[in-house]
Amino acid sequence: MSKTIEKYKKGIRKEEIRNARKKTKKKKKKTSRKPRRKDWDINSHDTWDENDYLDEERILPRGENERRRNFETQAFDETLLSPKLASAMERNSDQAALVVEVSSGLCRVEIDGKTLVCTLRGNLQTHETGYSNLIAVGDRVIISQDGDEKGVIEEVLPRRSVLARTHGKILSLQQIVVANVDQVLIVASWREPHIWPKLIDRYLIAAQRNNLKAIICINKIDLIEDQKEFAEIAQPYTKLGYRTVLASTITGEGIEELRSLLKQSTTVLAGLSGVGKSSLLTTVQPSLDLKTGSVAEKGLFRGQGKHTTTQSSLWKLENGGIVIDTPGIRDFGLVGVKQSELANWYPEMRTFSEQCRYADCAHLNEPDCAIKNAVKNSDISPVRYKNYLAIRETLKP
Ligand SMILES: Nc1nc2c(ncn2[C@@H]2O[C@H](COP(=O)(O)OP(=O)(O)OP(=O)(O)O)[C@@H](O)[C@H]2O)c(=O)[nH]1
Ligand SMILES: [Mg+2]
Numbered sequence: 060m061s062k063t064i065e066k067y068k069k070g071i072r073k074e075e076i077r078n079a080r081k082k083t084k085k086k087k088k089k090t091s092r093k094p095r096r097k098d099w100d101i102n103s104h105d106t107w108d109e110n111d112y113l114d115e116e117r118i119l120p121r122g123e124n125e126r127r128r129n130f131e132t133q134a135f136d137e138t139l140l141s142p143k144l145a146s147a148m149e150r151n152s153d154q155a156a157l158v159v160e161v162s163s164g165l166c167r168v169e170i171d172g173k174t175l176v177c178t179l180r181g182n183l184q185t186h187e188t189g190y191s192n193l194i195a196v197g198d199r200v201i202i203s204q205d206g207d208e209k210g211v212i213e214e215v216l217p218r219r220s221v222l223a224r225t226h227g228k229i230l231s232l233q234q235i236v237v238a239n240v241d242q243v244l245i246v247a248s249w250r251e252p253h254i255w256p257k258l259i260d261r262y263l264i265a266a267q268r269n270n271l272k273a274i275i276c277i278n279k280i281d282l283i284e285d286q287k288e289f290a291e292i293a294q295p296y297t298k299l300g301y302r303t304v305l306a307s308t309i310t311g312e313g314i315e316e317l318r319s320l321l322k323q324s325t326t327v328l329a330g331l332s333g334v335g336k337s338s339l340l341t342t343v344q345p346s347l348d349l350k351t352g353s354v355a356e357k358g359l360f361r362g363q364g365k366h367t368t369t370q371s372s373l374w375k376l377e378n379g380g381i382v383i384d385t386p387g388i389r390d391f392g393l394v395g396v397k398q399s400e401l402a403n404w405y406p407e408m409r410t411f412s413e414q415c416r417y418a419d420c421a422h423l424n425e426p427d428c429a430i431k432n433a434v435k436n437s438d439i440s441p442v443r444y445k446n447y448l449a450i451r452e453t454l455k456p
């Protein structure tokens with residue numbers, strides 16, 4: 060397709076989205092967004108909640124959902140933030156700065172070994188990207204500098220990858236968690252908090268959908284008491300071929316393995332609060348000295364993390380790796396996965412599902428369901444099947 064046609068098509072898509080947005084604008088104004096923080100202190104790491112959710116489900120005009128879905132698919136391949144996309148791509152990459160931290164309306168970027176706090180140029184618009192946030196940690200951006208410590212982000216360069224999830228309760232919108240990563244290190248802990256395989260599966264599906272390599276790390280293995288129980292949970296993942304690192308920051312087990320897996324790649328660490336993401340990074344490279352927290356010892360939230368890390372941040376390792384530490388995410392909403400498609404994202408179910416008696420078998424209570432039979436015969440792990448059922452419940456038909 061010629062460049063002119065491509066540009067023309069982009070123009071049409073932008074116009075469509077703009078019109079649809081206009082229609083929903085009134086409703087949008089009523090929602091209460093948190094005010095932007097203007098007082099971001101370069102040295103402070105605390106208190107800001109990057110999820111910044113709108114709590115209300117938005118009603119969209121007819122056809123808008125489908126239009127967005129098509130649009131969002133394209134947004135994976137190209138960034139439409141800039142009308143001068145082509146020229147941005149041709150620019151010397153030396154001019155690009157790396158976003159290492161993001162707050163509402165402000166970013167911390169790194170360029171030439173210096174760190175600057177940047178605002179965003181007012182004409183950058185989220186509605187042209189298909190995502191609810193404009194900038195994410197890991198983005199490469201063109202900035203104009205304003206003195207030694209400040210700057211303005213003029214453009215966001217095309218992303219080679221994103222890890223995205225649904226934006227809070229608004230299932231049609233997606234939020235970029237991080238950009239330009241190669242792999243997701245899914246961190247779980249055996250205990251404190253208790254291992255939660257359903258969240259591991261959600262992350263595995265998100266990684267597949269975003270074409271990112273997934274590695275599983277089960278941390279706090281010093282707390283294992285029953286090896287048999289541990290094997291039942293961990294083995295299905297290793298059998299499926301997922302690289303699974305068993306680690307403990309207390310005994311040092313698995314740390315060298317992690318260090319080498321992080322080498323020369325850009326990796327995002329994702330998992331529940333309190334599983335030890337920041338602790339693992341600090342153990343891999345003590346100079347990082349990231350803030351780590353404790354796990355609640357009593358009360359309703361016993362055994363859960365306290366959301367010590369409040370915003371994602373990017374760090375460069377001495378071995379050439381780049382890591383992004385993230386706050387614990389509990390609800391990793393799967394963007395655009397329907398109930399009927401879910402089994403396709405379970406590699407071990409895909410082949411069996413073709414042998415079910417009914418082509419539209421949901422693998423619940425149908426007769427002659429090959430997946431249920433495979434679970435009975437231990438060809439599919441009961442843990443994975445249980446996760447499938449639970450995740451299915453949260454998806455649209
Ligand atoms: N027993 C045990 N405790 C650990 C291990 N690794 C980390 N911890 C403890 O787990 C708690 C939480 O660790 P963090 O590194 O803050 O966890 P996090 O995943 O970064 O949590 P958020 O920042 O809230 O998302 C701390 O009290 C750590 O000391 C481990 O291998 N074994
Ligand atoms: Mg942390």
Ligand SMILES: [Zn+2]
Nearest residue numbers: 415420422428
């Ligand atoms: Zn079936």
